[in-house]
Amino acid sequence: MNIDSITLLNWARGSGFEWALAIFIFGTLYRVLTLLMLGRKRNLAPAKSAETSAGVRTVFRRFAPAKGLFSKAPLLHIAGITFHLGFFLILFFYTPHIEALKTVLGFSWPALPNSVITATTVVTMIAMITLLIYRITDPVRRFISDGHDYFIWVISFLPLLTGYLAFNHALLPYTLMLALHILSVELLMVLLPFTRLGHFIAIFFARFYSGSDIGRKGVSS
Amino acid sequence: MNSAVKVCTHQNAIPILHEIKHALLKLAENNQATTIDLSSLPMTSQDTEQLLSTLGKGEVNVTLTSAGESTFWETQFPGVWVTQHQPHFSSKQLTYIEICLFPSLLMAQQADITDGLNRLQEIMS
Amino acid sequence: MSKQYTLMDHLQGQGITRRGFLKFCSITATMLALPPSLIPQIAKALESAKRPSVIWLSFQECTGCTESITRSHAPTIESLIFDFISLDYHHTLQAASGHAAEAAREQAMKDNEDQYILVVDGSIPTGNPGFSTIAGIDNKQMLIDTAKHAAAIVAVGTCATYGGLPHADPNPTNAVAVSDIIKDKPIINVPGCPPIPIVMTGVLAHFLTFGTIPDLDDLGRPKMFYGNSIHDRCYRRPFYEKGLFAETFDDEGAKAGWCLFKLGCKGPTTYNACATAKWNEGTSFPIEAGAPCIGCSQPDFWDNGGFYNALSQPTISIGETAAAAIAAGAVASVAASAIHKSAKAKAAKKHHTVTTDDME
Numbered sequence: 001m002n003i004d005s006i007t008l009l010n011w012a013r014g015s016g017f018e019w020a021l022a023i024f025i026f027g028t029l030y031r032v033l034t035l036l037m038l039g040r041k042r043n044l045a046p047a048k049s050a051e052t053s054a055g056v057r058t059v060f061r062r063f064a065p066a067k068g069l070f071s072k073a074p075l076l077h078i079a080g081i082t083f084h085l086g087f088f089l090i091l092f093f094y095t096p097h098i099e100a101l102k103t104v105l106g107f108s109w110p111a112l113p114n115s116v117i118t119a120t121t122v123v124t125m126i127a128m129i130t131l132l133i134y135r136i137t138d139p140v141r142r143f144i145s146d147g148h149d150y151f152i153w154v155i156s157f158l159p160l161l162t163g164y165l166a167f168n169h170a171l172l173p174y175t176l177m178l179a180l181h182i183l184s185v186e187l188l189m190v191l192l193p194f195t196r197l198g199h200f201i202a203i204f205f206a207r208f209y210s211g212s213d214i215g216r217k218g219v220s221s
Numbered sequence: 222m223n224s225a226v227k228v229c230t231h232q233n234a235i236p237i238l239h240e241i242k243h244a245l246l247k248l249a250e251n252n253q254a255t256t257i258d259l260s261s262l263p264m265t266s267q268d269t270e271q272l273l274s275t276l277g278k279g280e281v282n283v284t285l286t287s288a289g290e291s292t293f294w295e296t297q298f299p300g301v302w303v304t305q306h307q308p309h310f311s312s313k314q315l316t317y318i319e320i321c322l323f324p325s326l327l328m329a330q331q332a333d334i335t336d337g338l339n340r341l342q343e344i345m346s
Numbered sequence: 347m348s349k350q351y352t353l354m355d356h357l358q359g360q361g362i363t364r365r366g367f368l369k370f371c372s373i374t375a376t377m378l379a380l381p382p383s384l385i386p387q388i389a390k391a392l393e394s395a396k397r398p399s400v401i402w403l404s405f406q407e408c409t410g411c412t413e414s415i416t417r418s419h420a421p422t423i424e425s426l427i428f429d430f431i432s433l434d435y436h437h438t439l440q441a442a443s444g445h446a447a448e449a450a451r452e453q454a455m456k457d458n459e460d461q462y463i464l465v466v467d468g469s470i471p472t473g474n475p476g477f478s479t480i481a482g483i484d485n486k487q488m489l490i491d492t493a494k495h496a497a498a499i500v501a502v503g504t505c506a507t508y509g510g511l512p513h514a515d516p517n518p519t520n521a522v523a524v525s526d527i528i529k530d531k532p533i534i535n536v537p538g539c540p541p542i543p544i545v546m547t548g549v550l551a552h553f554l555t556f557g558t559i560p561d562l563d564d565l566g567r568p569k570m571f572y573g574n575s576i577h578d579r580c581y582r583r584p585f586y587e588k589g590l591f592a593e594t595f596d597d598e599g600a601k602a603g604w605c606l607f608k609l610g611c612k613g614p615t616t617y618n619a620c621a622t623a624k625w626n627e628g629t630s631f632p633i634e635a636g637a638p639c640i641g642c643s644q645p646d647f648w649d650n651g652g653f654y655n656a657l658s659q660p661t662i663s664i665g666e667t668a669a670a671a672i673a674a675g676a677v678a679s680v681a682a683s684a685i686h687k688s689a690k691a692k693a694a695k696k697h698h699t700v701t702t703d704d705m706e
Contacts, residue, residue, distance in 0.1 A: 104664050
């Protein structure tokens with residue numbers, strides 16, 4: 001029997017997900033532990049103020065754009081924040097996603113209405129496209145971008161696009177589109193820890209490091 | 222929660238009422254007939270009941286006894302007919318909404334007319 | 347039962363008028379899921395339609411498919427056997443048994459060479475020919491022999507179409523579908539566990555009416571019955587769109603008839619006519635009775651990770667995989683750090699302190 005879309009979907013929900021989850025957990029743990037085990041050189045200078053609390057504060061404070069930077073590139077900030085927030089909402093507050101996460105985590109929480117998720121998906125995709133256009137047209141951004149940046153844009157965009165098309169029963173038969181959606185998420189899970197997308201976890205360590213470092217020196221973060 | 226159930230049953234009858242409205246418009250303007258096969262549509266028995274009670278009953282009632290019994294009636298909206306077949310080879314009643322001047326199945330067929338003519342001549346000879 | 351005897355002859359024999367015949371045609375259109383506008387074409391085709399000889403073979407099956415077709419209400423099984431087709435061999439329904447039955451099959455095959463329809467229910471074991479035999483003939487051999495001079499094959503039920511229950515993991519008999527063995531004949535797949543009675547009779551009626559096999563989808567199913575997903579035609583669809591889901595089988599949502607997605611409904615990925623053709627003379631279908639669709643007309647539906655798990659849920663157990671991944675991640679990072687540290691130590695060792703003395 002040739003491979004039909006339901007077989008592909010079954011693989012994506014079974015072995016495919018198992019491998020993707022295993023690689024994601026392995027990769028994330030590997031990146032975090034090796035990062036932590038690098039250690040920090042002991043700072044022999046006496047601390048001027050508490051470093052831990054300054055570090056924790058910085059982790060949260062930097063969710064808001066820095067003063068002055070926002071007005072210099074408002075579009076970049078709005079699109080960037082919209083994309084990250086939208087992705088988070090879609091991932092964690094769409095009913096079928098909560099059902100999937102329940103299998104992994106063992107608990108669930110209330111969902112947002114489907115209409116809100118659909119609208120969020122459209123807005124999130126527009127934000128991503130805006131960021132891509134900005135990256136290509138702005139000379140400085142284009143100069144500092146390489147293939148890796150475009151690659152991670154594509155693998156982040158695919159789950160949104162396939163999910164949107166699957167929900168609306170568009171372009172391809174639903175079963176195949178759903179299989180492609182799950183596979184695109186699995187691709188993202190596999191590559192997340194090993195690409196620049198690793199910032200999903202590394203950013204908290206980076207913020208804590210810089211926050212605690214400047215805090216120790218007595219600078220209020 | 223009860224209102225939600227009501228909304229749901231309403232929801233499946235309403236698109237068909239719209240379809241009937243458009244078909245009736247076509248009949249009025251271009252004399253074009255339409256048949257809607259209710260058994261091919263996703264409807265609960267309550268949906269069908271609700272639809273038929275909305276359409277109501279009009280002036281004409283016909284019974285056809287050929288290959289099982291069929292009933293035809295014009296609804297309170299002239300030009301909108303309900304046809305129900307109880308075929309001899311089936312135990313399920315089939316319901317159609319016909320939007321036409323007169324259901325074509327009720328008209329005499331050429332082959333039957335010829336057959337009847339022969340029988341009449343036999344009686345008279 | 348003469349081969350030249352047409353359906354028209356048969357109906358006229360019952361004293362049915364032209365008007366009655368046209369009524370019959372309009373009902374046939376409904377059965378074939380064709381629009382009423384095609385009634386004149388159906389009438390034309392049925393005027394000269396001959397009742398085809400049908401041979402029905404049952405292999406590794408539970409007789410559920412036969413049980414289902416005997417509940418056909420349009421046409422009824424009696425009408426199907428006497429009006430529409432000539433059922434020449436079906437070892438559950440026929441009166442003859444043993445050698446007489448096999449003789450009837452051989453006679454029908456001879457009389458209607460290259461004309462008869464072969465209906466198969468049940469999967470075919472390929473592990474050991476002895477796993478399933480009829481009159482001393484193993485299933486595979488009987489299928490090959492009977493298929494040889496068939497005009498077309500109708501595989502009925504998920505076992506004959508995709509292997510079904512016997513093919514489910516771990517597939518002890520190495521069961522396969524009809525299409526895995528027969529490659530040179532048109533095969534119409536009519537899956538379902540069991541298939542809807544009027545879908546089975548509808549496929550036979552299509553063959554009788556037009557003498558051709560209907561349009562098939564990529565899984566070999568007639569598009570007229572399997573063209574829409576259960577989800578597309580579900581009367582509970584508005585609740586899915588609104589995000590109103592039953593959480594358990596007896597909560598308020600379940601009582602109010604909300605969407606069964608969270609209770610494992612496979613409607614979105616299942617193609618069948620349940621939502622419109624329905625069951626038990628058009629009374630209801632599983633979702634209308636409050637049970638999620640289990641996807642019985644799709645390949646390998648037994649192994650789709652549980653009937654009551656939502657379609658978006660992974661089908662594997664996460665615990666062991668996650669534990670193994672955590673262990674591997676921990677070991678790998680400790681090892682990587684050790685390598686890193688030793689490299690650092692080696693580099694430090696190689697480092698010589700240079701003094702001004704060395705520079706002289």
